[in-house]
Amino acid sequence: MKLWLFFTLALLWLEVQNGVCQQVKRKKEADENRIRTGRKRVKVRYPKVKEKEAGSKGQSILTQVLDKARFLRLGESLSLNPGKTLELRCKGTNIGWAYPSYLDTFNDNRLSIKQHERYSQLILTLPSAADTGDYSCRVVLCDGEECAKDGESTSVTYIYFTDKDELFVPSAIHFEIIYLRPDKPATVPCRVTNPKIKVSLHREVPAEEIAVDGTQISYNPTKGFIIQNPSPEHKGAYYCKANSTTKITPQISTKYQLLYVEVPSGPPFATIEASSNTLSGGNIFNVTCTVLGEPEMNVSFSWRYPGQGQRPVNIHDSWRLINRGVGHTTRISQSVMIVDDVETIDYGKYICSTKNKHGETLVATMVKSHE
Structure with missing residues (x-):
């Protein structure tokens, strides 16, 4: 057991x-x-998204703030009622803004821009029909002290402030000159505050409505009437007429004077001439520097002369528009130097330097003693 x-x-x-x-x-x-x-075992690292990638083509980086919890990603255009504060935001740590230029020209305090940590903010208070135009933001890329705007990271929206009493975008200019050139289209800038408004173009003399065929002459509500191939026959006084369903009588725009330009674009075409190239002591003489150019092209003058810094001279600059031939308009700009009571130091070479946005031209003439 x-x-x-x-x-x-x-x-x-x-x-x-x-x-x-x-x-x-x-x-x-x-x-x-x-x-x-x-x-x-390795630590997973996720790649950082650059600002350029975040704002790439096809993805707008511009949004409108509707209220504290709602945002609207903007497209090509937007229609808003005037009076209500506009707030726009643009994603990025370094943002540049563009908006209707007159807001800068008049230093309008209704506009404010503030850069935050992850976005930039634009606020426009009490917007009106005059604020209609392009609003855009662009990512700014910096390498040290050098910065450049990234063209691929740009968002642009045309904003209409639809005012039933202001059919055309108001302008501070009541009579505007438009220059016609044979080498590029011209625009009669009668923009509207609502893309649905019907607009027509009219000539004053002879009184007639201009046919808009969509090819030679077309209309874009964000730009105005576009003349593709301007010629002398298009010169004259014009105005635009707007018709709205809310107004019985049509509204008339600013008047436009269309001038045909003869001188092509380029550096100044300059000449220089002295009232006399041979002088005696005690004489008075002048040297005139003349530039013929595009009507709206500003020209700057500077001089180098024998008695510079030692002899007093009088320099007067001026410009005016002149007609050359039939239907051709040119701007003549002049700088005149006057030398009084000629002395020995005044004999020598007088050099006039002329500049515009296309380049620089130098011309010279000699002044000698009569003895």
Whole structure:
């Protein structure tokens, strides 16, 4: 009996040991499967998105703030009622803005711009029909002290402030001159405050409505009437007429005087002439520097002359528009230097330097002693 009991206890002890060993083996195999040789645990790094990528083509970075919790991503155009504050935001840490230029010209305090950590904010209070135009933002990329605007990260929206009493975008100019050139289109800039307004173009003398065929002459509400190939026959006085469903009588725009330009674009075409190139002591003479150019092209003058810094001279600059031939208009700009009571130091070369946005031209003449 004792032998049988001993035998039973021995078998029970072996079963317990086998169970413990199986658990240890399974745990070890599980641990071995969890740890794979030849692999290391690495920290995952996610690439940072650059501002340029965030504002790439097809993705507008310009939004309108509707209220504290709602935003509208803007497209090509937007129509708003005047009077309500406009708030725009543009994503980026360094943003440049563009808006109707007169807001800068008159230093309008209704406009404010503030750069925040992740976006820039533009606020325009009490907007009116005159504020109609392009509003855009652009990511500015800087390398040290040098910065450049990224053309690919630009968003532009044309915003209409629809005023039922102001059909045309108001202008401070009541009579505007438009220059016609044979080498590029001309625009009669009668823009409207609502793209649905019907607009027509009219000549004063002879009184007639100009046909708009969409090819030679077309209309764009954000620009005005576009004349593709201007010629002398287009010169004259014009105005635009707007018709609206909310107004019985049509509205008349600013008057426009269209002038045909003869002189092509380029550096100044300059000439110089002295009233006399041979002088005696005590005489009075003048040197005139003349430039013929485009009607709206500003020209600057500077002089170098023998008695510079030692002799007093009188210099007078002026310009005017002149007609040359039939239907051709040119701007004549002049600088006149007057030298009184000629002395020996005044003899020599007189050099006139003329500059415009296209380049610089130098002309010279000699003044000698009569003796």
